[in-house]
Amino acid sequence: MELYLDTANLEHIDSVNKLGFLDGVTTNPTILSKEERPPFDLIQEIDRKLSGKIWYQVTGSTADEAVEEAIKVANMCHNKVVIKFPFTLENLEGIRRISQKGIETNATLVYSIPQAIFAAKAGSTYISPYLGRIDDAGGSSIQFINDVKQAYENLGFDTKIIGASIRNAQHLVDLSKNGIDALTISYGNFEKMLHNTMTDAGMEQFQEDWDKIKNL
Numbered sequence: 345m346e347l348y349l350d351t352a353n354l355e356h357i358d359s360v361n362k363l364g365f366l367d368g369v370t371t372n373p374t375i376l377s378k379e380e381r382p383p384f385d386l387i388q389e390i391d392r393k394l395s396g397k398i399w400y401q402v403t404g405s406t407a408d409e410a411v412e413e414a415i416k417v418a419n420m421c422h423n424k425v426v427i428k429f430p431f432t433l434e435n436l437e438g439i440r441r442i443s444q445k446g447i448e449t450n451a452t453l454v455y456s457i458p459q460a461i462f463a464a465k466a467g468s469t470y471i472s473p474y475l476g477r478i479d480d481a482g483g484s485s486i487q488f489i490n491d492v493k494q495a496y497e498n499l500g501f502d503t504k505i506i507g508a509s510i511r512n513a514q515h516l517v518d519l520s521k522n523g524i525d526a527l528t529i530s531y532g533n534f535e536k537m538l539h540n541t542m543t544d545a546g547m548e549q550f551q552e553d554w555d556k557i558k559n560l
Protein backbone atom coordinates (compact mmCIF):
# COMPACT_ATOMS: atom_id res chain seq x y z
CA MET A 345 0.00 0.00 0.00
CA GLU A 346 1.25 3.47 -0.92
CA LEU A 347 1.17 6.13 1.82
CA TYR A 348 1.11 9.87 1.14
CA LEU A 349 1.12 12.94 3.36
CA ASP A 350 -1.69 15.33 2.43
CA THR A 351 0.22 18.59 2.92
CA ALA A 352 2.49 21.19 1.36
CA ASN A 353 3.96 22.28 4.70
CA LEU A 354 7.75 21.88 4.49
CA GLU A 355 8.27 21.19 8.21
CA HIS A 356 5.58 18.52 8.22
CA ILE A 357 7.00 16.95 5.07
CA ASP A 358 10.51 16.88 6.63
CA SER A 359 9.35 15.29 9.84
CA VAL A 360 7.59 12.38 8.11
CA ASN A 361 9.82 12.07 5.04
CA LYS A 362 12.84 11.36 7.27
CA LEU A 363 11.13 8.16 8.46
CA GLY A 364 11.88 6.79 5.01
CA PHE A 365 8.59 5.08 4.20
CA LEU A 366 6.60 7.92 2.68
CA ASP A 367 5.63 7.45 -0.98
CA GLY A 368 5.18 11.18 -1.55
CA VAL A 369 2.90 14.13 -0.88
CA THR A 370 -0.54 15.04 -2.22
CA THR A 371 -1.54 18.66 -2.73
CA ASN A 372 -4.50 20.60 -4.04
CA PRO A 373 -5.25 24.36 -4.25
CA THR A 374 -6.62 24.39 -0.67
CA ILE A 375 -3.52 22.68 0.73
CA LEU A 376 -1.16 24.97 -1.22
CA SER A 377 -3.07 28.12 -0.20
CA LYS A 378 -2.41 27.35 3.50
CA GLU A 379 1.32 28.00 2.95
CA GLU A 380 0.73 31.51 1.49
CA ARG A 381 3.59 31.26 -1.00
CA PRO A 382 3.81 31.27 -4.81
CA PRO A 383 2.56 27.75 -5.56
CA PHE A 384 5.09 26.76 -8.21
CA ASP A 385 8.05 27.89 -6.03
CA LEU A 386 6.64 25.77 -3.24
CA ILE A 387 6.17 22.73 -5.50
CA GLN A 388 9.81 23.05 -6.59
CA GLU A 389 11.01 23.32 -2.99
CA ILE A 390 9.00 20.22 -2.04
CA ASP A 391 10.53 18.48 -5.05
CA ARG A 392 14.06 19.27 -3.77
CA LYS A 393 13.28 17.80 -0.33
CA LEU A 394 11.39 14.72 -1.30
CA SER A 395 12.12 11.38 -2.82
CA GLY A 396 8.65 10.25 -3.73
CA LYS A 397 5.77 11.31 -5.90
CA ILE A 398 4.44 14.89 -5.90
CA TRP A 399 0.73 15.19 -6.61
CA TYR A 400 -0.35 18.47 -8.17
CA GLN A 401 -3.93 19.42 -9.04
CA VAL A 402 -4.52 21.33 -12.26
CA THR A 403 -6.67 24.46 -12.13
CA GLY A 404 -7.31 25.16 -15.84
CA SER A 405 -10.90 24.91 -16.99
CA THR A 406 -10.31 23.54 -20.49
CA ALA A 407 -8.46 20.38 -21.47
CA ASP A 408 -5.81 22.45 -23.27
CA GLU A 409 -5.18 24.62 -20.20
CA ALA A 410 -5.04 21.62 -17.88
CA VAL A 411 -2.63 19.75 -20.16
CA GLU A 412 -0.35 22.79 -20.44
CA GLU A 413 -0.32 23.21 -16.65
CA ALA A 414 0.32 19.47 -16.14
CA ILE A 415 3.31 19.49 -18.49
CA LYS A 416 4.73 22.63 -16.85
CA VAL A 417 4.64 20.93 -13.42
CA ALA A 418 6.01 17.62 -14.72
CA ASN A 419 8.93 19.50 -16.29
CA MET A 420 9.76 21.48 -13.15
CA CYS A 421 10.03 18.39 -10.91
CA HIS A 422 12.80 15.81 -10.67
CA ASN A 423 10.52 13.42 -8.81
CA LYS A 424 7.69 11.57 -10.47
CA VAL A 425 4.52 13.70 -10.52
CA VAL A 426 0.92 12.60 -10.36
CA ILE A 427 -1.37 15.13 -12.02
CA LYS A 428 -4.74 15.44 -10.29
CA PHE A 429 -7.73 16.39 -12.40
CA PRO A 430 -11.02 17.37 -10.71
CA PHE A 431 -13.69 15.22 -12.35
CA THR A 432 -15.13 17.15 -15.35
CA LEU A 433 -15.76 16.32 -18.98
CA GLU A 434 -12.85 18.54 -20.10
CA ASN A 435 -10.57 16.91 -17.55
CA LEU A 436 -11.41 13.40 -18.80
CA GLU A 437 -9.76 14.52 -22.03
CA GLY A 438 -6.89 15.98 -19.98
CA ILE A 439 -6.44 12.66 -18.14
CA ARG A 440 -6.29 10.74 -21.42
CA ARG A 441 -3.81 13.12 -23.04
CA ILE A 442 -1.49 13.29 -20.00
CA SER A 443 -1.67 9.51 -19.38
CA GLN A 444 -0.72 8.90 -23.01
CA LYS A 445 2.46 10.91 -22.37
CA GLY A 446 3.42 8.39 -19.66
CA ILE A 447 2.68 10.81 -16.78
CA GLU A 448 0.62 9.41 -13.90
CA THR A 449 -2.85 10.90 -13.38
CA ASN A 450 -5.52 11.03 -10.73
CA ALA A 451 -9.22 11.79 -11.06
CA THR A 452 -10.18 13.62 -7.91
CA LEU A 453 -13.59 14.47 -6.39
CA VAL A 454 -14.97 11.12 -7.55
CA TYR A 455 -18.26 10.34 -5.80
CA SER A 456 -20.08 7.84 -8.03
CA ILE A 457 -19.54 4.54 -9.82
CA PRO A 458 -20.13 6.09 -13.28
CA GLN A 459 -17.46 8.73 -12.54
CA ALA A 460 -15.07 5.99 -11.35
CA ILE A 461 -15.69 4.00 -14.54
CA PHE A 462 -15.24 6.98 -16.90
CA ALA A 463 -12.00 8.01 -15.13
CA ALA A 464 -10.66 4.46 -15.57
CA LYS A 465 -11.70 4.43 -19.24
CA ALA A 466 -9.80 7.72 -19.71
CA GLY A 467 -6.70 5.88 -18.43
CA SER A 468 -6.40 7.45 -14.99
CA THR A 469 -3.69 5.86 -12.83
CA TYR A 470 -5.63 6.65 -9.63
CA ILE A 471 -9.01 7.94 -8.49
CA SER A 472 -9.54 9.64 -5.15
CA PRO A 473 -12.79 9.12 -3.31
CA TYR A 474 -13.07 11.47 -0.30
CA LEU A 475 -14.00 9.18 2.56
CA GLY A 476 -14.64 11.87 5.18
CA ARG A 477 -16.84 13.93 2.90
CA ILE A 478 -18.90 10.90 1.83
CA ASP A 479 -19.55 10.05 5.48
CA ASP A 480 -20.28 13.71 6.31
CA ALA A 481 -23.00 13.67 3.65
CA GLY A 482 -24.60 10.61 5.24
CA GLY A 483 -23.18 8.05 2.82
CA SER A 484 -20.96 5.05 3.56
CA SER A 485 -17.39 5.62 2.40
CA ILE A 486 -16.40 2.00 2.87
CA GLN A 487 -19.40 0.77 0.90
CA PHE A 488 -18.45 3.16 -1.92
CA ILE A 489 -14.80 1.99 -1.93
CA ASN A 490 -15.93 -1.64 -2.02
CA ASP A 491 -18.37 -0.94 -4.86
CA VAL A 492 -15.64 0.75 -6.93
CA LYS A 493 -13.23 -2.12 -6.23
CA GLN A 494 -15.85 -4.62 -7.33
CA ALA A 495 -16.64 -2.61 -10.47
CA TYR A 496 -12.97 -2.33 -11.43
CA GLU A 497 -12.44 -6.05 -10.86
CA ASN A 498 -15.53 -7.03 -12.88
CA LEU A 499 -14.68 -4.66 -15.70
CA GLY A 500 -10.95 -5.38 -15.84
CA PHE A 501 -9.58 -1.90 -14.94
CA ASP A 502 -6.26 -1.51 -13.15
CA THR A 503 -6.87 2.08 -11.98
CA LYS A 504 -5.80 2.35 -8.35
CA ILE A 505 -7.93 3.78 -5.55
CA ILE A 506 -6.41 6.29 -3.12
CA GLY A 507 -8.42 6.94 0.03
CA ALA A 508 -8.55 10.74 0.57
CA SER A 509 -10.20 12.92 3.20
CA ILE A 510 -9.24 10.38 5.88
CA ARG A 511 -10.44 11.83 9.17
CA ASN A 512 -10.11 9.16 11.82
CA ALA A 513 -8.68 5.80 12.86
CA GLN A 514 -11.93 4.04 11.91
CA HIS A 515 -11.28 4.91 8.27
CA LEU A 516 -7.93 3.08 8.53
CA VAL A 517 -9.57 0.13 10.26
CA ASP A 518 -12.18 -0.14 7.48
CA LEU A 519 -9.63 0.26 4.69
CA SER A 520 -7.27 -2.31 6.18
CA LYS A 521 -10.05 -4.87 6.50
CA ASN A 522 -11.16 -4.37 2.92
CA GLY A 523 -7.89 -3.45 1.18
CA ILE A 524 -6.90 -0.19 -0.49
CA ASP A 525 -4.13 0.64 -2.99
CA ALA A 526 -3.07 3.94 -1.44
CA LEU A 527 -4.06 6.50 1.11
CA THR A 528 -3.25 10.08 1.95
CA ILE A 529 -3.39 11.52 5.46
CA SER A 530 -3.02 15.07 6.74
CA TYR A 531 -0.14 15.69 9.15
CA GLY A 532 -2.59 16.42 11.97
CA ASN A 533 -4.38 13.10 11.56
CA PHE A 534 -1.09 11.21 11.11
CA GLU A 535 0.17 12.64 14.42
CA LYS A 536 -3.12 11.90 16.16
CA MET A 537 -3.11 8.31 14.96
CA LEU A 538 0.45 7.71 16.25
CA HIS A 539 -0.73 8.18 19.80
CA ASN A 540 -2.55 5.82 22.08
CA THR A 541 -3.13 6.54 25.76
CA MET A 542 -2.19 2.96 26.74
CA THR A 543 1.15 3.31 24.90
CA ASP A 544 1.77 6.62 26.71
CA ALA A 545 0.89 5.12 30.11
CA GLY A 546 3.10 2.08 29.45
CA MET A 547 6.02 4.34 28.46
CA GLU A 548 5.63 6.42 31.63
CA GLN A 549 5.71 3.30 33.78
CA PHE A 550 8.83 1.97 32.01
CA GLN A 551 10.58 5.32 32.50
CA GLU A 552 9.63 5.47 36.20
CA ASP A 553 10.94 1.95 36.80
CA TRP A 554 14.14 2.59 34.86
CA ASP A 555 14.76 5.79 36.88
CA LYS A 556 14.65 3.67 40.07
CA ILE A 557 17.52 1.43 38.98
CA LYS A 558 19.58 3.32 36.42
CA ASN A 559 22.05 4.72 38.98
CA LEU A 560 22.44 1.59 41.13
Ligand SMILES: O=C(CO)[C@@H](O)[C@H](O)[C@H](O)[C@H](O)COP(=O)(O)O
Binds near residue numbers: 372509
Ligand atom coordinates in the same frame (compact mmCIF):
# COMPACT_ATOMS: atom_id res chain seq x y z
O1 LIG B 1 -7.47 14.06 -3.36
C1 LIG B 1 -6.49 13.97 -2.68
C2 LIG B 1 -5.46 13.05 -3.04
O2 LIG B 1 -5.73 12.50 -4.26
C3 LIG B 1 -6.31 14.77 -1.43
O3 LIG B 1 -5.26 15.71 -1.53
C4 LIG B 1 -7.58 15.43 -1.09
O4 LIG B 1 -7.70 16.54 -1.91
C5 LIG B 1 -7.65 15.71 0.38
O5 LIG B 1 -7.49 14.49 1.06
C6 LIG B 1 -8.91 16.34 0.78
O6 LIG B 1 -9.01 17.60 0.17
C7 LIG B 1 -9.02 16.56 2.25
O7 LIG B 1 -10.33 16.48 2.50
P1 LIG B 1 -11.10 17.10 3.75
O8 LIG B 1 -10.50 16.53 5.00
O9 LIG B 1 -10.94 18.58 3.65
O10 LIG B 1 -12.49 16.64 3.53
